[in-house]
Amino acid sequence: MGEGRTEDQEEKPLKVEKWDHNAVRIALDDAAKKIVLDNLGYVEDFKLIDGRLLICTAAVGFALFALLWDFLHPFPESKTVLITCVLSYFALMGVLTVYANFIEKTTFLLAREKDKAGVDPDIVWKFSSKMPKYDDNYTLTIATTPPEGSERSADFTRSAGEFFDEDGLLTEKFEAKVMELHKSLEKGKKMQ
Known part of the structure; x- marks a missing residue:
């Protein structure tokens, strides 16, 4: 029985007390981290x-x-x-x-995109967020530093309420927004 988590536990939707400001920000950070690591196959860098x-x-x-x-x-x-x-x-x-x-500031994830061929150095992705006190606006910033170029970043600011339903469950809108933001930075990555 103790082999790990079952599929039901992993696929259980994230539920949060939507009036708890810190819980909402942390839930969105954790969801963004899971989206990036699971969907994109990046490796978390624990340097910070x-x-x-x-x-x-x-x-x-x-x-x-x-x-x-x-x-x-x-x-x-x-x-x-x-x-x-x-x-x-x-x-x-x-x-x-x-x-x-x-140094850490508001960074909640450093991720490395490994080169599939293993020839080029890793591309570092930095994810940070802000959600000012007494404000429902959540800002997610993604920055990347390719080995051959300078740092590029993109962000979005939306009301946290857009990403949760009436019961406090995280909706798929957040995943789509994170992937869209990531894709906007990824376009300029390999223009060689």
Whole structure:
């Protein structure tokens, strides 16, 4: 029985509480990610997530080292090490905040389009979204950086309500819109 998910579970339509702003944005991001990875066969690139995990691991490492050092050398003796580790932890949390706000920004997916022949380098596709607080407009931006050219991007802004029915189920309009946006960038990809 524990072999994985059945077809019914995979094909179950996405349902969301349509009045929960964050849930709607996250549902649309997840749906776009699934559409791109399933329909286009791209491979997800975990570079941004790995960077965040590396920073968090270093911060937790400092915290664990402080705990271990304090256990082996009780407080008065471990004062300098504890202060150093606590300051390092908070500095890394600052680095994490800068990383999330200025490097990751609103990116929810980096995907690589592999060359079928395996000769050309991968084409990187970056998917990001915005949905301002107290606003129902969802903006999806797709940017691509072909190996031989400069970055191109395209986006659309639509009311999130266009993509959900009365029961909060995601409709096929969203998939069509994502594929249309992707196709608009793909046209200029191989004009050789």
